[in-house]
Amino acid sequence: MKKLTHLERLEAESIQIIREVAAEADKPVMLYSVGKDSAVMLHLARKAFYPSPPPFPLLHVDTTWKFKAMYDLRDKMAEMSGMELLVYNNPEAKEKGINPFDHGSLHTDMWKTEGLKQALDKYGFDAAFGGARRDEEKSRAKERIFSFRTSSHGWDPKNQRPELWNLYNAKKARGESIRVFPISNWTELDVWQYIRLENIPIVPLYFAEKRPTFEWEGGLFMADDPERLEKVLGYMPEITEKSIRFRTLGCFPLTGAVESEASTLTEVIQETLLTTTSERQGRVIDKDAGGAGMEVKKQQGYF
Amino acid sequence: MADIETKESAYVVDKLIAEDIDSYLDQHEHKTMLRFITCGSVDDGKSTLIGRLLYDSKMIFEDQLDALANDSKKVGTQGQEIDFALLVDGLAAEREQGITIDVAYRFFNTEKRKFIVADCPGHEQYTRNMVTGASTSDLAVILIDARKGVLVQTRRHSYICKLLGVKNIVLAVNKMDLVDYSQEVFDKILADYREFAESIGIENFTAMPISGYKGDNITTLSENTPWYKAPEYAGVPLIEHLETVEVLTSDDADKPFRMPVQWVNRPNLDFRGFSGQIATGVVKPKDKIRVLPSGKTSTVSKIVTFDGELEEAGAGQSVTICFEDEIDCSRGSVISVADAPPQTADQFESTFVWMADEAMVPGRAYWMKIGTQMVSASVAEPKYEINVNTMEELAAKTLELNSIGVAEMTTDKQIVFEPYTENRQLGGFILIDKMTNATVAAGMINFSLRRSQNVHWQAVDISRKQHADLKNQKPAVLWFTGLSGSGKSTIANLVEKKLHRMNRHTFLLDGDNVRHGLNKDLGFTESDRIENIRRVGEVSKLMTDAGLIVITAFISPFQADRELVRAMLPEGEFLEVFIDTPLKVAEARDVKGLYKKARAGELKNFTGIDSPYEAPRNPEIRVDTTKLSPEEAADLIVDTLLGDV
Structure with missing residues (x-):
């Protein structure tokens, strides 16, 4: 037997985790954000159950502010995988017209944190897969693969269950739920290499292309829907064509673009390896509340 | 910088x-x-x-x-x-x-x-x-x-x-x-x-x-x-x-083939595969395999993956295996090479690392997860604790947080295992508290005990405490008392359902299951009513000896009778639950039409009408049904009971 490579070991581990959840949870769901990590996680789920389709639906907690290319890929991947796609919009956020420009962090709270809680409660899911990785952020480095949430979706970092060997304890009381992170042990480079090795479809926004951009509060953003932008900003920002790509994908007004010429997967990987700023820097969310931003958000129920 | x-x-x-x-x-x-x-x-x-x-x-x-x-x-x-x-x-x-x-x-x-x-x-x-x-x-x-x-x-x-x-x-x-x-x-x-x-x-x-x-x-x-x-x-x-x-663990590939089954893959009637991560060894199509614990054998027909069928698969890989025969195999089974299967047993000596604030309770039943098997297991009093600083073996009655010790254990059914030193995946396990669901210990199986060697603590008489410990609960009697139509049965039923959902072992005694059997020789005279309550009290006591939480729903109008039952039980195990519904409210509800009959003289000795009701003076729990809904009342009772445990 040849020795397993690091990607083969990671893949086998993730598949084992995904199957454990399918076997032990009452009603699992896979959170699908359409980013590259979600793409890898979905691919692993398809591998775990082949020739069956994964025995759980995909859930997209949508903010209505995602890039158009993300909605396109989302629908295509749901069809390809044979999985049911559930899309949830927080009705309150919709009604109040919450948007990233006027409402700052409230946008994330309402659409994503609240939206996620509402969606999980609405469908009664007791286990939700997420594509977070431990190398992304400090508080995630200590989070378990099976991470418990109280009935109000809070996370208690001081009271985590020990995880030994590959034995996961999925027992929980009524009302409690689990977030499961099957690609916890993958790094950003692992994810890219695996996408390359397995030809996994990802949103074209990861690749550089000439796109309409505007500057806002010191960052470079893509003008994905200029009419809507004008409506929310109250003015039409100056739009210039630039060759840009995204290192991470979220809501288009919250996700900073980088100027780049990397238009193929290998070029993107090359740029990633040579770059000196970390992945989440383009996202505004981690900067709240000093170094503990993500930890606080997680305690409140953010994924 | x-x-x-x-x-x-x-x-x-x-x-x-x-x-x-x-x-x-x-x-x-x-x-x-x-x-x-x-x-x-x-x-x-x-x-x-x-x-x-x-x-x-x-x-x-x-x-x-x-x-x-x-x-x-x-x-x-x-x-x-x-x-x-x-x-x-x-x-x-x-x-x-x-x-x-x-x-x-x-x-x-x-x-x-x-x-x-x-x-x-x-x-x-x-x-x-x-x-x-x-x-x-x-x-x-x-x-x-x-x-x-x-x-x-x-x-x-x-x-x-x-x-x-x-x-x-x-x-x-x-x-x-x-x-x-x-x-x-x-x-x-x-x-x-x-x-x-x-x-x-x-x-x-x-x-x-x-x-x-x-x-x-x-x-x-x-x-x-x-x-x-x-x-x-x-x-x-x-x-x-x-x-x-x-990496020395890679010699897992040289050991005999074992794969714990995680999930049965059955997309349609023509395909039945068994998914898992190979623990040790290598498997190929045409290999003879044995499924444990049943011991049934078959032959591997194919090894299926998303990327195509494999010619061989080894330790660490996650695969789906199909057999040539339809044999019994499900989550928790272990697929093994046919001629060198792992052992099965239900009594072991293991080394434990205790991981919870609450110390080990010898005799208590915990969930044990080993590979993909989930069984109920009880651990005996430790043989010894290991001082991890000096490696000395110390006498111990229990294991506390961060302590390591050796103890015998039994599982409620045979499990497939190998000693931890031979196979991490089939020898390492976790224990889960059945109440809190916390992972309380990590364990490593040292060896199984032969059937002739009984686990020591099994030989002694099973005490009242051991009965209760096995059920993870403190026994108690919730003694409901109140007028006819006060809501005793409704609330008692809700309470039992709630406790059951929380994995408590309960039993509800009420007129229906007692009057028709045990007490069918008794009528409704005062002495028969006293005897009725005495018998219910004795049955409740036996049930608490068995570790149960007993819920009784009888009018039980006399203070002395209730005190008699209280005296049968250990201090603190008798909880008097007064369902306080004023007579006029109960009579107005008159669900079964009994008050009407009693007023008409068709029923004799009816409590509240022609027979007195002595309200409890200091009940452990008083439920005012004019203020609380049955749901709220049940929550109050459950909270009081469990807060007390």
């Missing part, structure tokens, strides 16, 4: 990335992986070492470095210099305390390997975290402060590594810069450690003199320790050793 020694590291910045990214990626797709733990005492510099490894392997980005430089000035312990430990100490609370309190996982790459590091705290009360980190590690780096030498903690960490079967051990003698890179100091520590290691059965380890802070012997051999190149030493820097060391 300027103060820190930022030697360009030789192994990471690869020109290939810039010049020929495709070759670089091809090369990196074939890397292997090494998982290791770092363990040491609080100030041995673990976090600093890991921070250094990340830093030297360019896993720290510029923005993180800027943040780090800021944090270092604010809360760092290295003056104006970069405090690497801050990179690694994740959670806000512990950053303030200045200690790592949990297992954190870190990642870095070199040309040859991807590394996953479990950062394990050395703090006394956190043995459980080290055990957790060691359980998935191929190698352990045990840190020693060169100024302090082999400490009690060093012994404990080494013992845990040995216990968990971590076969590769690196003894990193850190802070060599603070002892002037002295060879004598290093040699003394090496000799001390060797003596101890041999005494606990660690045959091999690799010792190296390093400084995580200064970077000596981390990525390149240090000029400060020229003596380290002498043949009696390893003579390699830490990274090089980590990159090249043989």
